[in-house]
Amino acid sequence: MSRRSLRGSLRFGLLATLLRGFFLMVSFDKRNQRWIIWALLLAGLLLLPFITDALLGRGWVRIVDFAMLYIMLALGLNIVVGYAGLLDLGYIAFFAVGAYCYALTDSPHLAQAFPIAFPAGVHLPFWFVLPLSALVAGGFGVLLGAPTLRLRGDYLAIVTLGFGEIIRIFLNNLNAPVNLTNGPQGISFIDPITVMGVSLNKTQHFFGIAFPSVHLYFYLFLAFTALVIFVSQRLEKSRIGRAWMAIREDEVAASAMGINTRNLKLLAFAMGAMFGGASGALFAGFQGFVSPESFSLMESIMVLCMVVLGGMGNITGVILGGILLALLPEVLRNIVMPVQQALFGKTLIDPESLRMLLFGSALIGMMLYRPAGLLPSRLRRRELGGDDAAAEESVYDATH
């Protein structure tokens, strides 16, 4: 079967599934409806890379892959900010730790610094490095959290921000006297991720269908995102999750109820850091290259924006925020140039800055329009609800 007709039949197949699903939905009761919606969603997600590839091109599949990574990061940060209410402005540092962990243990780089100990560099298996990255990042989380978690609100935010910058500066400068991170040039030639003997870096054929590398990574990231969503959901309902939310609402009351606030806050920090570290390892394997540039403060802020914009503490909201903010700059990138060309016949304004300008305005606009996020969590909405007494009080007071 030729490629084009395969795409056509896939599209047709999707349409047929949608139609059949619609008729089934009309005829079945509510319980079945939910299953059908889930099945449709799953089918849509499984077909997403092929649809994106067919409609928008290969580059967009890559963008979707990155969006998945951002969603994972945002969900990890959501544990810290959304559940436990600890404002973390240096979250990307854990992502960096995970990424460098993978980069160091799966690349020829260490051969440069320690040629005697590792003549060919280090190449550990993915399933070993992934938990390792998560653990190391979690360790850094504890390291940062232990002395600082008694700070509250904005102070914690600034300490975490400083921590993020420290990690980045160290990554930038630890190429001398021992070349550990290769400085601003970063580490390249990182091994691609291999799952069950299948390298995700080249096109693979299953059931007669060709799966390009970006598609394979998409399915890997999809699986991990699903796992992160599952864990987040279970955490939210668990004893630990409820304790975190109690701490978020009122720390004094929570500790009076017998909650060990210090340990639980530390746990939230470590958990968030572990998710960040694991996504970092995935990022390093996917990209094949890491450099300190990818872990600037702007990235931390971006992830935080996803969490806040979508609706803190609400998993669906955070996912929505992640998708929106990961795709918006790319969509703008593709709109800004042609529109200028069409209007003025030439590029008047630097498209890069125009797109960031629109992005910044969109952030302001969305926040003014929905200050509690696009999909606020139910509990939060109750707290911050429209016209009740709580809203009368300045929320800036909430910091004191």
Add this chain to the structure above:
Amino acid sequence: MDIFLQQIINGLVQGSVYALVALGYTMVYGILGLINFAHGEVVMIGAMLALSSLTALLGWGVTPLLALPISIALAMLGCMVLGYGIERIAYRPLRHAPRLAPLITAIGVSIVLQNLAMMIWGRQYHSFPQLIANTPHNIGGAIINNIQIIIFILALAIMAGLMFVVNRTRLGRAMRAVSENQHAAQLMGVDINRVISITFMLGSGLAAIAGVMVSANYGLAHYYMGFILGLKAFTAAVLGGIGNLRGAMLGGLLLGLIESLGAGYIGGLTGGFFGSNYQDVFAFFVLIAVLVFRPSGLLGERLAERA
């Protein structure tokens, strides 16, 4: 010994600029309890406005000694309007919103300003015209030039002026009242919105001057200069105890000193293992240490509430 003195001088000059910017952060925080993340960009806009008007004025043949004050005044005016606008658009509608909402709009404003500046002034570095004869003076083996002297003295004078405004005038009393308790201040007849607007404008005016100082000191201005400067100044404000004006001044000077002494000596102390490229790490380590051991900052008040 002369290296020591030299680093002290550099630190004090850099620190006085940090202090001016830190005052802007701390005034807004004192009154609204809000981190004005866009403040660093206001500094950058101030520097750019001053640079543009200075170039234009010099082009028209105005004498440098007249052109400099005029362009600084123009920059201050522009920044005050900007500060007022930021507060009206990005913060006032969110005064009753969840605490993180104004943080996001502040980040949005910051991105917008940075990219606007990039559109208007481009990506390149602009050199700041040298107007004052840069005679180096030798003090005990260390070198200080005219610009540095002017920056330091001007910064001290402005800080003294601000202290006067806050502690001795009717407006200052209103500002202190609002920061103490908004509702009570309103009941006493203070127009809160007006006080908040004026606070933002004052802070932005100081930011404009600081921007001119930085670019005059280094001879350069750049659309990205505000970000790291804002970060450092905020660090300084926290170091001194945020919400406290004296704290911001002390924190700024201290941070400048710590940075320049740290950068000057770290290479020798660690046997060349760490170099002066770790200067920024130094500032943040000090910040974390201060917050861990004295969470309210050096001169922080209201320790029980905020810590």
